[in-house]
Amino acid sequence: MVLYGLILRMLHFLGLLRTCMHKLNKVLLSPGLIKNTKTTSQKFKEDVSGLKKRPLHLGLLIYEHEVSFSDVANIIVWAMAMGVNHITVCDRHGNFKRNEENLRKEIKRSNKEHLGYDYKNYNAHIHSHNTKPQDIGYQPNSTHIQLHSIYDGRNKIVTTARKLCQGVATKTYKKEDIVPHNIDAILQDESGFPDPDLVLRFGETESMLGFMPWQLRLTEILSISSHHKFSYTSFLLALQSYGNIEQRFGK
């Protein structure tokens, strides 16, 4: 029994070694790549035109102990410049949700840094408590951001269920009307956000951890080991692999 345990440990150690080598490789290779990619709004436009499709709603699930506001702000700005209209940010301890102002500042900084003189053309609207995209109305080049904690997704389903049950009990809602199409309409109307097309899942834990279960239906999930020092090149690679995915919708 002890022997088997030892062998198992060795196997896991080998796996770990492999991932470490992989990371080391990446670190050794990446500085050259970063220098080559000077980001301007023109560059973003070129990169977008090279994509087969782009996500309209991007989810960022960050399950790491430490979060970096500046790295997340960078991702948001890149996504914004590439025409992503909706972004959901969710992290383990709800740090972003609690420090909305901090994120807003970082986005402003990153915006100036990456988009240069064009930065005024892009607007980021953060919705965390009472506002939703519909309140602002349509504006070109604007991106809506919602901040979530990992428990929000399931919670929303429960509160909706309670409301509908009250409705059924008081005969204001029909039980037969509780079907996916209607529930989806209710949830989308409440948040003002469509279902995410792509989720970038940061962290070593390969799981969704309660992130928007209802909305995840057709979402592509890409795993990335950390959001710290996440480079534009890696971001572009992620979007490219999203662009190459085909969906069949059950057919």
Add this chain to the structure above:
Amino acid sequence: MSSEFIKIFSSIFIRISTANIKMSVLGEKSKIDTCKMSVLGEKSKIDTWYHRLCQRVLKAGPVPRHVAFIMDGNRRFAKKQHIERAEGHVKGFDKLAETLDWCLRLGITEVTVYAFSIENFKRSKEEVEGLMELAKQKFTRLLQERELIEKHDVCVRVIGDITMLPSDVQEVVAEAVYISRNNKKAILNVCLAYTSRDEICNAMRECAEGVELGIIKDSDITERVLENCFYTNKSRKLDMLVRTSGEVRLSDFMLWQSSYSVLSFVEVLWPEFSVWHMYAGVLHYQKHHKGIADAYTDYQLDQERLQRESDLECLMQELNLTGGHTTSKPPVTNLEEQLLQYKADREKRLENFKQHVISKRENFIENIACSKKHQILGTSASTGIVNV
């Protein structure tokens, strides 16, 4: 990450595997045949010393108890191999039988498979009919092998809205579920006419009925109550979800239940899924299991907190309502007791409700299963009691 493990594995074991193939071609052909033909293969081709070694090694660490599979890639496999689509599905089914055997050997006692989604009804008529025929055939076969089900102590459950299926399929499926309902050792959940959103809506409707009938209050509804109304309400927590064919989405499968499960996206097409992928999957699970267990503990604590708050709020509301009649407020020491009482009452309501939902489903299955019996027995069966 799992693909890396597979690479390691395949490089270590490639010689052994080729040896295995040669061996099975030469001498053990009959064994493979039996494995392919029945749902619960008697003898398996993975019963060799190195397979047993791998199993023992893996079992030295945590092994998932409940694994779900999205068996994707049957049609692409058929295209690749230039065979008929239907043939691809048959191959996929054979693979499922093998996989169940591997799981049992590893100590995975509950397996859930995505056999047919509600969305799949949109496929061409021939393909849907073919798949239904296949399901019917396999379940009929399962019924013929009843001794095997008993011997292996396997419980088959159906997950999904089976009223959407053709009635003949409904009948065989219900009968298989009914005759195996008391088996304990291994559980196979077959998702037929299933989508996760449909399941969530069905759970909401169940809750609405519970509130209407006065079994529960609307304020009682929590995540746990919804879970108790899911088709998977008798299942243990889902530990790992495996999707083959390299797709990286859940496609409306176990959206809720997989929240705290390890996700494993495997590159190969389902009919090509091998025991080495299975072993790699378990290694992958072991790597992530700790992180998820921690997250799950956090989640449970948060749920408890919410429950306490909700109990207190509901109790205060009740007291305020009755407080209109009595002028004095209840003393604080009493409040604690009342809170405990409220909690106990709520637990009782929820237990009743859970029983209500479960027995409703059981009766539903039993009715379909028994209606079939009646048809077969025809006029000779005058009594309502059917021996199974």
